[in-house]
Amino acid sequence: MSFQKEPPYTHGTVSRSAIVLVNLGTPDAPTRSAVRRYLKEFLSDPRVVEIPRAVWWCILNLIILPFRSGQSAKKYASIWSREGSPLKVHTQRQAEALFGALAERGHDGVTVAMAMRYGSPSLPEVLAKLKADGCERVAILPAYPQYSGTTTGSIYDAVFDHYRAVRNLPELRFVRNYHDHEAYIRALEHSVLAHWEAHGRPDQLLLSFHGVPKRTLLLGDPYHCECLKTARLLAARLKLTPQQYVVTFQSRFGKAEWLQPYTAPTLQQLARDGVKRVDVICPGFTSDCLETLEEIAMEARHDFEAAGGEVFHYIPCLNESPDWIAGLAEIAEQHMIGWPTMMTPAQREAVKKDAELGREAALRLGASA
Incomplete structure (x- = not known):
């Protein structure tokens, strides 16, 4: 078995913690082809459909995908917004608001990312980026309050499958459920x-x-x-x-x-x-x-x-309501107990300097373009 290439490491790099808010997923567009790709990935998950694989392959590829993709695309088109899929838009806003809420609570050393179990941004893609960004501690926070093997269990599978090919693993924590929180x-x-x-x-x-x-x-x-x-x-x-x-x-x-x-x-x-x-x-x-x-x-x-x-x-769902963002922050905070989530003054200065260097590099690139 071969492992993924490790990102370059620089001594003195600030180690960070990360929260990954994971939702089910959505097509990239309300079109037949996009919905077909999404449904194929979603319905091919053995956690979602527990039918013998050979039998289900025939049902999925010969009946469901050819006939249901167009019908589902029309339904997606009826709720699609100018910003895109409502589920993706709301989940992204939740992640951004959660980052702000955690920072207000003093956890300014925490990165918050959004991922989808099916579709984009994919969970492996997001986890790989967090590793490249120096996140050595990762907490997985499903958008599902109630645990089910068909949802939360499937997220666990995707996380473990991704890290099976990673040599240097981060510390991992999982939020299993919060149905009674x-x-x-x-x-x-x-x-x-x-x-x-x-x-x-x-x-x-x-x-x-x-x-x-x-x-x-x-x-x-x-x-x-x-x-x-x-x-x-x-x-x-x-x-x-x-x-x-x-x-x-x-x-x-x-x-x-x-x-x-x-x-x-x-x-x-x-x-x-x-x-x-x-x-x-x-x-x-x-x-x-x-x-x-x-x-x-x-x-x-x-x-x-x-x-x-x-x-x-x-x-409507909780979406980005202040009460829910505060609740998310409380749940995330409880699952990061013991992690160094608050940066020291020296670390804040290093992060600020990195940001300034990044802005200068972007300005130089723009000037030369």
Whole structure:
């Protein structure tokens, strides 16, 4: 086995710590070809689809990719912004805001980077750059509050696969979950209360989580239980009775049974039962994306209203809300305990000097161009 070439090392280089905020991923563009590339990478992950590889290869390449890529591209186009994919835009903003929040807490020796499990910037690409930048301590912070082998477990795989070919490894730490973390629940609570203060309270609050096959629960995946705990803790903070909220799961695929109750049929039944207004929040997503902006805010709204419901409110994800950035900083800080994350005056001066030299070099390059 050959190892990657190590970056050049200079004695006296300031060693840094890094936080990598990792989200699921997104196509590079809302086009059929870009969506096809993304879906192929995503759905080829054995963590995501646990079907015998030969059988799944035929289903994926002969049925799903040829027929679903175009349909998904239209959905992505309906939520695409001028800045690009909402998920990527929000995750980048979260990373930038997290860097600022950690610096305000005194952790000015920490680099914060954003990576995608599928698509770009890829996790191996980001980890390689951090190594080249002198980061000797790396903490992986998934954007998924609830652990699942299909999401967080897959991030672990990608990290280990990358470092298998690296000779000089950094110190690694992983944030496994934060589904019941006080800062996360508090941010959700404030998000819901702010919405209710502006728009009044609904007849029913529906908490919709991403769905996974039921067999993952039966085989020991804790995702279902962690979703229910998040919902229970949030409901308690909002002082809701069991009759005032419901937990559902969205995004079914194929004929196998997935976690229930399903979101769309539940909304239809609520409307038929006489519920006039429903508010929907997706606690499992910390950044708005296709599943929240199209599947919930558009499709689920249609399902509810078509069944007789009158008012549907989608409560946005936490995104870059100050409460959530503070929560992220608290979670990151707890997982860096013991690391030298605060630069000494000499280190700050060295970093400042490096930045000045970089600016001078850029100016000289511009003048000669």
